[in-house]
Amino acid sequence: MCKLALCYSMEQGEKNEIECFRWLNKALGLESFLAMFTFGAVYMEKRKYQQAFKWWIRASALSHSVDSPPSNLNLGSLYYNLAVCYYKGTGVNKNRQNAIKMMQKAVAYSFPGADCDLKKIQQGNWQPLIHYLGPYWN
DSSP: OHHHHHHHHHSOSHHHHHHHHHHHHHHHTTTOHHHHHHHHHHHHHTTOHHHHHHHHHHHHHHTTSSSSOOOHHHHHHHHHHHHHHHHHTSSSOOOHHHHHHHHHHHHHTTOTTHHHHHHHHHHTOOOOSSOOOOOOOO
16 A cells, blocks of 8 residues: 555646545554655655654654564664754754664664764764655565
């Protein structure tokens, strides 16, 4: 369901946006980490930053309470996104300490490059090369 929703989100037009959210809502009824993560990515793309942040926080809370946990790559990507949000103040107040905590989690899940970015955040001179990432599909 999430893959189908993502396909609709990449197409232009109001009809496709409605279909995207319809499929994501179906997946959310299943308490899906990937649906919450994807909802955040779709909202970020639409520049609805507070909504994106809210869905990513919900996905992070759900990730620890599901029977089959998300992949390390998706968890790392999620925490990387949250670190960027906190560092840049996107959808949430800027908070360097929270950015560090989120990046530490990205490192713990072996997200590529997170260890180097963590050092830069700690030094206060981080310039994210990428903005936000969507979920990876296995």
